[in-house]
Each structure stands twice: as structure tokens, then as C-alpha cells.
Amino acid sequence: MSGLDADRGAFKTPTLREVARTPPYMHDGSLRTLDAVVRFYDRGGRMNPHLDPAVRPLGLSRNERHALVAFLHSLTGQVIEGGTRAER
Ligand code: HEM
Secondary structure, eight states, X not given: XXXXXXXXXXXXXXXXXXXXXXXXXXXXXXXXXXXXXHHHHHTTOOOOTTOXXXXXXXXXXXXXXXXXXXXXXXXXXXXXXXXXXXXX
């Protein structure tokens, strides 16, 4: 907690590394799937007086939502001993 008024209601932004393996999501585990997370952001999050202006209704198409979920899945993988595939 910084004690600064500007930080009121703020959460530490979590890593998205390995995110497909770590449901449920958000600090309260309220979203069970990555699809639900993307829908949550598409709706503009949950309104509160401290909501960051970057969280606003996005009007994503079905394809865009699917692409975002696929992207989030791409952040999960296997660690390969001796380096990444690209390095071998
Ligand atoms: C479409 C855009 C976005 C996607 C797909 C996305 C994805 C995610 C995901 C998957 C989580 C859950 C992580 C977990 O519980 O392990 C998360 C949480 C979070 N994201 Fe985003 N994010 C987006 C936009 C943003 C923006 C614009 C901000 C900041 C202004 C932000 C800040 C955060 C914070 C603070 C959390 C933690 C919330 C909590 O614990 O309740 N995200 N995000």
C-alpha cells in the first residue's frame, strides 16, 4: 500500500506468464476462464470510482476475443532444458 490517494483501489498488475495454468482469475478468483476475463475487459471491467481509464468498453468482435484468448494461451508453455527451441 503506497498510501497515495491516486493509488486508492489499485491492484498490483499480475504476471500473465503461465496464465492458462492458474485459474480462477483476478484477486478474488471471480473469473473461471480466460474467455471470461476477456469478456470482462470487453465490457469495460466493473465500474468503480478508481477504475483506470484504460479499462473501458472495447467492442471486440468474436474473432478478436478468440484471438486474445489464444494470445493468453501462448504465454503458457514448457521450459526446455538447455534453452528455447529457437536457441537449439
Ligand atoms: C484486453 C486487455 C487485457 C487483458 C486480456 C488482460 C488480462 C488479464 C488477466 C488474464 C488477468 C488475470 C491474472 C490472474 O488472475 O492471474 C488480469 C488481471 C489484471 N489486469 Fe489485466 N488485462 C487487460 C487489460 C488490463 C489493463 C488495461 C490494466 C490496467 C489499467 C490491467 C491491469 C490488471 C490488474 C491490476 C489485474 C489484477 C486484478 C485483480 O487481481 O483483481 N489489465 N488481466
